[in-house]
Amino acid sequence: RTYYFSIVEIPEFDFFLMYGTDVTESRAKEMILGKLSKYFSPQVYDSIFTGELDVNINTTRKNLTIFFSDIKGFTTITEKLEPETLTELITDYLTEMTNIAIDHGGTVDKYIGDAIMIFFGDPTTKGVKDDAVTCVRMAMKMKERLRSIRRKWRSFGIAEGLDIRIGIHTDVCTVGNFGSEDRLDYTVLGNGVNLASRLESAAKTNEILISENTYNIINKEIKCEYIDEISVKGRSHPVKTFQVEDLIPNEIESNDLNYETDGFSVILDEEKIKNKNEIIDYLERSLDHLKK
Structure with a gap:
């Protein structure tokens, strides 16, 4: 008292x-x-807590670019690893890929084991073209990042290394909160999602396979090669597919340099370099060694 x-x-x-x-x-x-x-994509999280996104069943139709990726032969790889090692490697991989997605403004929809589903165009958008171009550039950056992740996987005795397949498609889909009154899932549904998933499964090792829809939007910025037509359940006509090759020269970032061949690879990102003299010295010594 x-x-x-x-x-x-x-x-x-x-x-x-x-x-x-x-x-x-x-x-x-x-x-x-x-x-x-940690349970929401940053854009969804921000939209919820700023009041822009209602927390109830609510959907809309939008033009989105959808991305799917998975690790080739992942089931076989998992059979060779202890649970702790598997958890460390897949967490490292998903973290790296997710960081790239967030940096590019993608909405990370879900993880399905080793597979990742991402979409561009909601809840924020830069326009259909910019969304599609950014999605493909994100996929290209993911392929580049694999080189460093692959070395770690091999250090754990995974001789196959790390290879992925990527599928991308742009289409009008239904996006928003789906589920029950008690539990919601912010996701995207529609034939466009099914096609993006089909493209991923049809892609070859370390290939980014895109639909004709996406190709028609990005072909002025990104060089692609026609591959083939694929049949997709629910579509009466085959879908033309294209393999992403590289940025058109005037779209290539001046601070990036990437090259890889058997026994040699180099990745240069000037924005991250802090010890330029040390790198120059090492490259000069490497060049002298190669000339011997």
């Missing part, structure tokens, strides 16, 4: 206690929100 009486008689102390309680509650809320954010 004396304790509470003192709080009333000394306003400063009372304020301090209330402030301390508010800070504790605020930190607790921040911790909870931080944990919740």
Whole structure:
């Protein structure tokens, strides 16, 4: 009783206690929100907590670019690894790919084992063309990043290394909150999603396979090669497919240099370099060694 009486008689102390309680509650809320954010793509998370996205069953039709990828032969690889090693490797892979997706503004829809589904165009969009181009550029960046991840996988005794397949398609799909009154999933549905998944399964090792729809949007910025037509369930006509090769010269970023051949690879990103002289010295010594 004396304790509470003192709080009333000394306003400063009372304020301090209330402030301390508010800070504790605020930190607790921040911790909870931080944990919740791991279950949502950043765009979806931001839209929910800014009030832009209602938390109820609500969908709309939009022009989206959908991305699917998976690891070739993943089932066989898993049979050779201990659970702890498998968890470490797949977590490392998914983290790297997800970071690239977030950097490019993609909405990470879901992980299906080793597979990743991402889409561009909702809840934020830069326009159909920019969304499609950015999605393909993201896929190209993922392929580049595989080189460093592949070395780690081989260090764990996975002789096959790490190879992926990627499928991309642009189409009008239904996107929004699906589910029940008690549990919702923010995702995208439609034939366009099925086609993107079909393209991924039809892609060859380390190939980015895109539909004619996507090709018609991006072909001024990204060089592609016609591959073949594929049959897709639910579509009366075959779908033309194209393999992504490279950026058109004026689209190539000046600070990027990537080259790989048997026994040799180099990845240059000037924005990340902090020890240029050391790298130059190492390259000169490597060149002298190759000339011998």
